[in-house]
Amino acid sequence: MPELPEVETVRRGLESVFTGSTIERVEQKRADLRFPFPEDFASRLAGRRVLALRRQAKYLIGELDDAQALVMHLGMSGSFRIDDAPLGRFHHTCLVNRAHDHVVLHFASGARVIYNDPRRFGFMLLAPRADLPLHPLFARLGVEPLGPDMSAEVLAAALAGRKAPLKTALLDQKTIAGLGNIYVCEALHRAGLSPLRAAGDLVTARGKPKRALVDLTQAIQEVLREAIEAGGSSLRDHRQTDGSLGYFQHSFRVYDREDAPCPTPGCRGQISRVGQAGRSTFFCRHCQK
DNA sequence: ACACTATCCTGCAGGC
DNA sequence: TGCCTGCAGGATAGTG
Numbered sequence: 463m464p465e466l467p468e469v470e471t472v473r474r475g476l477e478s479v480f481t482g483s484t485i486e487r488v489e490q491k492r493a494d495l496r497f498p499f500p501e502d503f504a505s506r507l508a509g510r511r512v513l514a515l516r517r518q519a520k521y522l523i524g525e526l527d528d529a530q531a532l533v534m535h536l537g538m539s540g541s542f543r544i545d546d547a548p549l550g551r552f553h554h555t556c557l558v559n560r561a562h563d564h565v566v567l568h569f570a571s572g573a574r575v576i577y578n579d580p581r582r583f584g585f586m587l588l589a590p591r592a593d594l595p596l597h598p599l600f601a602r603l604g605v606e607p608l609g610p611d612m613s614a615e616v617l618a619a620a621l622a623g624r625k626a627p628l629k630t631a632l633l634d635q636k637t638i639a640g641l642g643n644i645y646v647c648e649a650l651h652r653a654g655l656s657p658l659r660a661a662g663d664l665v666t667a668r669g670k671p672k673r674a675l676v677d678l679t680q681a682i683q684e685v686l687r688e689a690i691e692a693g694g695s696s697l698r699d700h701r702q703t704d705g706s707l708g709y710f711q712h713s714f715r716v717y718d719r720e721d722a723p724c725p726t727p728g729c730r731g732q733i734s735r736v737g738q739a740g741r742s743t744f745f746c747r748h749c750q751k
Numbered sequence: 752a753c754a755c756t757a758t759c760c761t762g763c764a765g766g767c
Numbered sequence: 768t769g770c771c772t773g774c775a776g777g778a779t780a781g782t783g
Contacts, residue, residue, distance in 0.1 A: 581760045642776055
């Protein structure tokens with residue numbers, strides 16, 4: 463489900479509940495999601511205070527007071543919601559127990575944070591914070607698109623010599639971290655670049671970014687910032703943690719708009735849909751070259 | 752090294 | 768109405 467803007471929206475929604483708060487108790491309703499939970503997951507979390515909640519790529523990372531990190535990934539259909547209504551006097555668990563609620567974090571403040579994930583492609587794990595950069599999930603992640611290291615030059619280094627289609631290369635988290643199917647399609651349209659083009663074409667023989675790659679860099683940052691501003695995109699599952707919907711889906715120019723007229727001013731093309739790497743790509747053949 | 756495919760799982764839309 | 772197929776915002780292991 464969630465790409466960088468949705469995960470960042472979730473992080474912002476959870477931040478005030480997590481930061482500085484103590485996890486009193488964890489209800490873990492099954493032994494596994496995408497992966498088995500760590501041994502003693504619930505007991506290791508109980509009593510821990512959360513120092514900060516940050517995001518890297520599509521991961522949420524809770525920094526704990528025992529030098530561990532609680533790493534959370536939402537997969538395709540994961541979501542968090544906050545429930546801070548008082549618990550009933552005789553109820554030890556949440557009053558509202560929805561299908562696919564898998565984990566409930568009970569904070570000392572009385573608030574509960576509930577993780578729900580129908581497809582169970584998401585996961586949670588605990589790892590020593592200092593080891594995270596070397597952890598298999600993080601070690602090979604590409605540049606953070608809204609971070610200080612993002613630049614056309616860094617992307618040029620990641621794309622140089624690659625014959626894979628541009629769409630596929632951008633979807634690869636080792637090239638750039640946090641993009642998914644929607645925002646890759648949207649960024650390519652904004653930059654006027656064909657998803658079918660070889661990725662290495664955007665780099666000169668000397669390894670410098672061509673003008674097109676400078677435009678793409680800007681388009682990626684622009685679309686991600688606008689989407690975060692809108693609270694992410696709500697298609698099927700994504701909601702903000704207070705239950706409200708993001709609204710960036712109304713700003714899609716190409717995603718899920720097959721046969722619609724191209725929104726580029728003056729362009730008379732219409733949106734095509736093609737399959738790439740097993741997913742749908744939406745783009746305008748007329749103005750994306 | 753690189754680029755596909757199949758795969759994990761549930762829900763939903765569309766066709767018949 | 769129901770059954771079937773395919774597709775969905777992710778990411779990896781395995782194959783060629």
